[in-house]
Amino acid sequence: MTEEELEELIADCPTLYHMAERGSWASIKERGLLSTSALLDLYAVQEPLRSGIERQHRPCGVGLQASGLPRAVVRDQIPMSDAGLKRCLPGHLTPADWYGLLNAKAFFWLTEGRLHKLTGAKAYRDREHDVLEVDTRSLIEAHRDAIWLCPMNSGCTKPMPHPRDESTFARISDYPYEYWRGKRSKGERTVELAVDYSVPDIRDHVRRVVVKQGDVVVSVIE
Secondary structure (H helix, E strand, C coil), rough: CCHHHHHHHHHCCCCEEHHHHHHCCHHHHHCEECHHHHHHHCCCCCCCCHHHHHCCCCCCEEEEECCCCCCCEEEECCCCHHHHHHHHCCCCCCCHHHHHHHCCEEEEEECHHHHHHHHCCCCCCCCEEEHHHHHHHHHHHHHHEEEECCCCCCCCCCCCCCCCCHHHEEEEEHHCCHHHHCCCCCCCCCEEEEEEEEECHHHCCEEEEEEECCCEEEECCC
């Protein structure tokens, strides 16, 4: 991706979106937006529980507790399955490898439409969620070297497990934006933006935090 292409991406997708567990914003604001791996580090989760969370499929959320910290929830992975991953991963990668790769990143959608596909999905549409609306340019300028771009929903294998491997994620400078520009409309040339491990200063990049159910804003947190 060239600098001109990056500017086009930012212009097309000026806001990033992150769906978090309801009630989690206060902790995120204080401690940063943490990947699953970072959250497990913070809560000092030990083996074998750690591998069960980090490298196995989570059919439901997992609660975490530790002295001096608020209760946290590691979200489920309902849109994925071992069976689906076995169909779409190359031979050198196992489902455990893929779960580990995803759990080491903090993820954002590049469009509200993609966010609403998740908040409106059957597994989530009856629940409220804290949604972070983040300034794309601000986050990229602060964390460029830790950012990955992805042209697909890397955490979904339903209904079609599209092929994927480590190269599905690319650093900004390596991302094949020109290729996807020729195949997709604005907003779909990059589907996910991910940051290694955590975004400790997420509060500096947030434009607004709302409570959403489906595509409805229930309330504005800040």
